[in-house]
Every structure is written in structure tokens, then in C-alpha cells.
Amino acid sequence: VYTVVADYGPGLDAEAAFTKAFKAAGGEMVGSVHTPLQNPDFAPFVQRVKDAKPEAVFLFLPAGEQGIAFMKSYKERGLADAGIKLIATGDITDDGVLDAMGDPTLGLVTSFHYSASHNSPENTAFKKAYAEANGTTLRPNFMAAAGYDGMAAIYEALRKTNGSTDGDKIMAALKGMKLSSPRGAIMIDPETRDVVQTVYIRKVEKTGGGLYNMEFDKFPDQKDPGK
Known part of the structure; x- marks a missing residue:
């Protein structure tokens, strides 16, 4: 797995937590890149990921416009066509911007504590x-x-x-x-x-005329691992 995270506290914390858990489960990290918070151009970073040929990318960016920009580069640089899967925290597929991100997000698996599609x-x-x-x-x-x-x-x-x-x-x-x-x-x-809350595992699917994070697994009673 290759990690792409924003170069600030939450991004670095997410990368550290993911790397620790992934390695403990027997996974191998093949590279990482930290993107700037201000006006990032994702194209060169995404190309670097593609050249490394990982099986997947772990992504952490601030919710909103950066996720839209990254998914545009992900599609344009052909990472999905190259078989490089994308996994991320739910900030990337924020319900407020998910439809604007479009079909490149279909199948994207994320973990998060809230989805507009949550059935309750x-x-x-x-x-x-x-x-x-x-x-x-x-x-x-x-x-x-x-x-x-x-x-x-x-x-x-x-x-x-x-x-x-x-x-x-x-x-x-x-x-x-x-x-x-x-x-x-x-x-x-x-x-x-x-x-203390449930963390849900979701996949982006098209339903009801829009894109939604559809929950398919969950981990109840999760505490902040940093505390």
C-alpha cells in the first residue's frame, strides 16, 4: 500500500495509525507522500503512486474540494484502470460533495462514523x-x-x-x-x-438517483486510538 496524506496533524496521525495496523496484520508499505494543504496539484503525486505500482492507496485529505481534485487526478492518471484500489477515511467521500465527485468514486471503500444513508x-x-x-x-x-x-x-x-x-x-x-x-x-x-462510537465500513454505490456511502460492516464502541 502507498499512503497519500495531507501534510498536517490529522493526516500524519491517520497515516501513522494505518501504517501501524496494516504492518501488524502482515501488510507491506511501498511508499508515502505528504501533500500541501494550500492549493495542491495532485497530478504529480498521483503519477508517483502509479509508477510505484502498489496494490492500493490509503488516502487522507481534508473533507471537501481536495477530495474532488484528487479523484479527478485519480481518474485522469488511470489508477483505477491500472488496478490500484483506493481506501480512505470517510472525509474523502463527504456526503456534502460526493455527488460532485462523480462516478470515479464508485466502489471506493472508506471507514467513518456517519453516513447519510445510515438506516435508523x-x-x-x-x-x-x-x-x-x-x-x-x-x-x-x-x-x-x-x-x-x-x-x-x-x-x-x-x-x-x-x-x-x-x-x-x-x-x-x-x-x-x-x-x-x-x-x-x-x-x-x-x-x-x-x-465512543461505531465506526462503519462503507462502499460508494449509486442508489436513489445519487451516490451514497453504503454501510456493509461495523466496529462498535470505538474509542479514539490516540487517547
Whole structure:
């Protein structure tokens, strides 16, 4: 596997975590490249990957325009035709830009904690409310789900404290809090105060007139491996 990650903290952390786990499972790394955050031209980096002839590329980039630009180069440089598979975190196939990325994303496997296609009553209700507030042209993405969960946690904490905004009481209420989120069941770790959640394995498929991250496997109760 060849890694292509943005040259900043989250990208380097993702590369380190992937490399460690992949090698531990018997995998071999054949190269890596760190792309600039500002106005990257992916063509030379993608060509470097193609020349190395890996079986797959692990990709981590900020969600949004960079993913669109990379997929354009991935198609133009013929990596898919060369049999080089692409695996990534779900930032790449952000629901907000997935349709704009087009058919080159079909079959792309990613891991992430939220998909607009997630099948649950909570997510169905969330998408309905989101459409009523924003119109039907926008699809909720992981940032929208995180905003919803943040407000839900604040509401629940205030309910537990009977409306008190005392800092110590609020923090005590948040520790170990469990919520039914559009992403699935989540909990606030009482030790790290970080979210514990399910990480889903998804594949991009065309369904319902658009491109969606369709879940086919999951890993429940995942903590931040860096904490």
C-alpha cells in the first residue's frame, strides 16, 4: 500500500495509525507522500503512486474540494484502470460533495462514523428535519450530525442538572452520557471525555438517483486510538 496524506496533524496521525495496523496484520508499505494543504496539484503525486505500482492507496485529505481534485487526478492518471484500489477515511467521500465527485468514486471503500444513508429511525428523523430547515438539495454530512449531537448533549446535560449551568455539574452530567444519535449509539467516555462510537465500513454505490456511502460492516464502541 502507498499512503497519500495531507501534510498536517490529522493526516500524519491517520497515516501513522494505518501504517501501524496494516504492518501488524502482515501488510507491506511501498511508499508515502505528504501533500500541501494550500492549493495542491495532485497530478504529480498521483503519477508517483502509479509508477510505484502498489496494490492500493490509503488516502487522507481534508473533507471537501481536495477530495474532488484528487479523484479527478485519480481518474485522469488511470489508477483505477491500472488496478490500484483506493481506501480512505470517510472525509474523502463527504456526503456534502460526493455527488460532485462523480462516478470515479464508485466502489471506493472508506471507514467513518456517519453516513447519510445510515438506516435508523433517528437518522431518518434527522434527515427529514434537516431537509425542512435547509431544503432538499443539501444532504447532511458528518459535521451536521456532530452539530446535532453536540446540541443533544447540551440539552441532556441541562435536563440532568435541572437547568443549572454550573460548570462542575455540567461536566459531571456529561461523563458517561449515552445518546441515540443519527450516527448510532454514542457515549461520552468518562475518562477522556471523548466520544465512543461505531465506526462503519462503507462502499460508494449509486442508489436513489445519487451516490451514497453504503454501510456493509461495523466496529462498535470505538474509542479514539490516540487517547
